[in-house]
Amino acid sequence: MTLSPDVVPWREAWQGALYGPQGFYRNPAGPAGHFTTSTHGVAGRVLAEALWAWADVLGADGIVDVGAGRGELLGALRAAAPGRPLTGVEVVARPTALLPDVEWLVSPGGARLPDDLAPVRALVIAHEWLDVVPCTVAAVGDDGGLREVCVDVRTGEESLGWPLDDADLDWCARFWPSATGADARPGDRAEVGRHRDAAWEDLIGRMSGGAAIAVDYGHRVAQRPGEGTLTAYRQGVQVAPVPDGSCDLTAHVAVDSLQQDELLTQREALRRVGVSGLTPEHTLAREDPAAYLSALGAASAATSLLDPGGFGTFWWVVSNTGRVHAGIP
Ligand SMILES: C[S@@+](CC[C@H](N)C(=O)[O-])C[C@H]1O[C@@H](n2cnc3c(N)ncnc32)[C@H](O)[C@@H]1O
Known part of the structure; x- marks a missing residue:
């Protein structure tokens, strides 16, 4: 299998997009600038x-x-x-x-x-x-086996790469069994x-x-999302995940x-x-209106x-x- 240098496993692309020299999280605005x-x-x-x-x-x-x-x-x-x-x-x-x-x-x-x-x-x-x-992103291939999902770092276009290594497969068998069991269907995903x-x-x-x-x-083993959860945000808006450093990538x-x-x-x-969400006593509104408003907030x-x-x-x-x-x- 030959891949273009721009097509790499998701985990590698993700690391570069968020934490590389021009990574999303190095932006001076920080996460609060986007969400x-x-x-x-x-x-x-x-x-x-x-x-x-x-x-x-x-x-x-x-x-x-x-x-x-x-x-x-x-x-x-x-x-x-x-x-x-x-x-x-x-x-x-x-x-x-x-x-x-x-x-x-x-x-x-x-x-x-x-x-x-x-x-x-x-x-x-x-x-x-x-x-x-x-994390490694995997998907079930036509042969029923889990393969690593690769991504074109310029476009976000995905393709299937090599079969998962043993360590990732063992993790999936234990913690994401819906992607390795008899019911797994081509296209089902796992975020390892x-x-x-x-x-x-x-x-x-x-x-x-x-x-x-x-x-x-997050999720627990009985409710793993078969379609995966990898997504992206830019300036508060959910966008298609493209690992080019312009958006947050999260799963x-x-x-x-x-x-x-x-x-x-x-x-x-x-x-x-003791966090309850109970509203403050009304008497406080008369005694100390500023404290009342702060407690209400x-x-x-x-x-x-x-x-x-x-x-x-x-x-x-x-x-x-x-x-x-x-x-x-
Ligand atoms: C989704 S933001 C959350 C920021 C903040 N904790 C909040 O809840 O608003 C994740 C933050 O984790 C930082 N981060 C990721 N990996 C890190 C690491 N290994 N060490 C320190 N910070 C890291 C990112 O740079 C980013 O600012």
């Missing part, structure tokens, strides 16, 4: 308070934010808990607007982490990191989480206590293949630390984060490396 996540604005404030509550229960003094964007969540964490240790990890140099007491580590990107990220004794939060860690599992394991392996939480959209995470002590929905995780953001039809279905993958008992009721 909004729960780490921004008032939602970020609610999330930051919940994360400090989790940090306390898990026995972590500080927080390390892997995939820190341009420091949006770090800003909310600092405002919620002045003086506690904070570190951001990102593929770009330290943002100029970052508060001076926040540490910053520059990372290679994707599955690779900076050498100086160790030993970590903190709560590590990876909010929407793993969905942008490139093996390299994401390894990236997560690498992160946890650098820790000397504390805990790590990956927050992301949902196989959350149950990651090393973990607990797997929760965001709704469960936030409710455990936070309640509305909390409701959105808990929404069982929206952000509430995000997954929280918890790895309690310090084996501190999660004594949250």
Whole structure:
């Protein structure tokens, strides 16, 4: 099989498109220039308070934010808990607007982490990191076997490449069985989480206590999407995935293949630390109108984060490396 130099396996194209010298995530605007996540604005404030509550229960003094964007969540964490240790990890140099007491580590990107990220004794939060860690994309060929999907980096046109290697096949047999079993049909896809599992394991392996939480959209083995989830966003709009550096490339995470002590929905995780979305008492409106409005905004953001039809279905993958008992009721 001969491929044009522009046609490469998706995982390789994805890595170059997001983290190469002209990669999408090296753009000065950062992810917030293209899409909004729960780490921004008032939602970020609610999330930051919940994360400090989790940090306390898990026995972590500080927080390390892997995939820190341009420091949006770090800003909310600092405002919620002045003086506690904070570190951001990102593929770009330290943002100029970052508060001076926040540490910053520059990372290679994707599955690779900076050498100086160790030993970590903190709560590590990876909010929407793993969905942008490139993974092997596979599809069932006419012969019924899984093959790697290749892509033309100029156009996004796909073609089938070599049969999957044994390690990826073993991963699929265990974690994406619908693509390897008797019911698999030509064209069925699998997004092989093996390299994401390894990236997560690498992160946890650098820790000397504390805990790590990956927050992301994903699926479990019984509900793997046979058509795959790889897609792209540019300036807030979903577009066809072309790995040319002009758009974000993302695929949902196989959350149950990651090393973990607990797997929760965001709704469960936030409710455990008292996030309720309840509106403030009306008396506050008379006593302190500004505080009332602020609490009202936070309640509305909390409701959105808990929404069982929206952000509430995000997954929280918890790895309690310090084996501190999660004594949250
Ligand atoms: C989808 S954005 C999420 C940003 C932010 N956490 C949020 O939720 O708004 C993913 C971010 O992870 C960063 N990233 C990807 N791989 C990384 C790595 N190995 N180390 C540090 N940051 C990484 C990207 O550069 C990007 O800014």
